[in-house]
Amino acid sequence: MLSKRNLFCTLGVLAGVALGSSAAMARSLDTAFGEVEVNDDPQRVVTLYEGALDASLAAGVTPLGAIATRGGQQVANYLRDQVPDIQMVGLAGETNLEAVVALSPDLILASPRLPEAQYALLSQVAPTVVPPSSGFSPDAWRDEALLFGEALGREPQINEALAAVDQRAEELKARINAEGQAPSTHLVRWMPQGPLVMSTKLFSTGMLSAAGFAVEDSGLVADQRPHSDPLSLEALPEIEGDWLFLATLNEDGQEALETASQSEAFRRLDVVQRDQVVAVDGQLWTSASGPLAAQAVLDDIETAVESNATQ
Template sequence: MAIAMILCLPLASAQARTLETAFGEVTLNGEARRVVTLYEGALDTALAAGVTPVGAVTTRGGDGVARYLDDYLDDIAIVGVVREINIEAVLMQRPDLILATPLISSEQYALLSRIAPTVVPATDGFSPDAWKDEARLFAQALDREEEVEAAIADVEARAAELASALAEHEVDNDVVLVRWMPQGPMVMSTQIFASGLLDAAGLEVNDSGLVREGAGHSDPLSLENLSQVDRDWLFLATLNEEGREALDAARRSPAFDRLNVVQNERVIPVDGQLWSSASGPLAAQAILDQLEAALLP
């Protein structure tokens, strides 16, 4: 059946609400029964709110959703990758609500909104706290504002508690987050989701001036320039097996071995799907869990 002939499925009857989105006002009624998420932060928020979507896109560097969500999902239909949505696959899930990425094009939005009401956050560039505004918008769409507001408050309280604990133990606080790719290491921006959590936990995130304004990460560094990421703590993220193999090779190089952070055994391996790609309340708690385990005695 052609998309042009598809009528948007009605939501369960309840009080109407109007959402301000990147593509204008979207009016919804009640609670959606079949939700498709086209954004990692939307999937995370839905699960945190107690809603299990019927479809999602893959995480970066993987062929399914992010590993940190394994405990929250048994199975879910894959309807595309982060930058390439399969419109027909979305249609097959018969959604009555679509939660989309801020990066969606107007052409994609036009197609999706003919299938079901489509909610797109009006996020402008990178901001470490943008995930909260996005989560609140998705919560409105899901009619689960109370649950999501509580989840955000829990994250904020947990980060503040961790900041106090790190200060009490006088933990060195100069940190850098690096994603290691086959072409080399990339310093992650101080404005991304994970960096915002590190900052909320009382740590000073440093990109060594290598990340251009508005970019999510630096250009790949050569091994000879690794001294630029020599901080008190190095959080080292890999997305997939290729990244891990490249990192293993780098670890055998003298340039890597001579870093003070390596000599002091303060390199913390982390999951790049979580630390450099995810967002949302569940991702935040998972990062804070790993941060606490790594830095506190």
């Protein structure tokens, strides 16, 4: 939610920013809220969505500001070294409007889930690009990255980054399916209240599929939901498969997983006994998206497969 403090004063500042901008408006983009004109070569970019930060960096643009990743206070670990000095302008779902205004952006890249009321305020600060939302889809991130690349004037760089992801995924798939069969797996995010089975229609489960896995949700995830309700330890057999990818968002989730992994119910799982459980970073696997995130997910998959091959 955008801050409501001093709303009328802030709106006055926004109007001043908009009127004071002298940059040429050269291109029109089709966004969730209609056509938006953007500068030919934006120099002061703020991202309010993890996928927008990822796409910007993949395109060779370093934003001035970003929101913190879900479950954290900074950007996701896999991007932190690339933006050590980036200004935090809010948390996931809670943007600090005054912090955005202070950066005087000439382009804002936002989430497809941005409410229209927030868009109305942000668009007074700078052209605000919001991708159309098509619900949960494993390939939605690609269309988002392409739109962000177009907004930045960096379409060739984004196309190149996407092609590199596709080529690497195909190479991994050839290795993983070398015996003619796709190994089954679930992606589970472990929270303090219990494990959540993630939808097969998300970014990271889509990457698992692209790399050659048969991703399942055991019928536990309702349509257009990102994950299941928390499972009890007694229900863990529901997540049996050839592999199991386990993600935690923060220290609380990690502690809960470590406690659960000592239970008899967890140790009895066949996938655990075969040592084909892969611990992954939940900030990357269950919150991030974009070309750089895709390469990082493929890194984890490749490491897991190579480690298993040497056992």
